[in-house]
């Protein structure tokens with residue numbers, strides 16, 4: 001699935017928090033907005049492992 005959500009490229013300098021937008025420019029500062037998910041990450045895998053380790057820890 002391709003995400004069209006972009007984030008202000010300069011949000012760390014311009015804003016307190018990431019500014020997300022569907023446009024190619026930041027609605028707040030007018031700067032460039034870049035794809036918010038450049039790195040692939042699999043929430044299911046890492047999250048599942050995280051939950052499993054939590055559960056394991058709780059049981060001990």
Ligand SMILES: [Zn+2]
Pocket residue numbers: 008009010011014015019026027028029030031
């Ligand atoms: Zn901005």
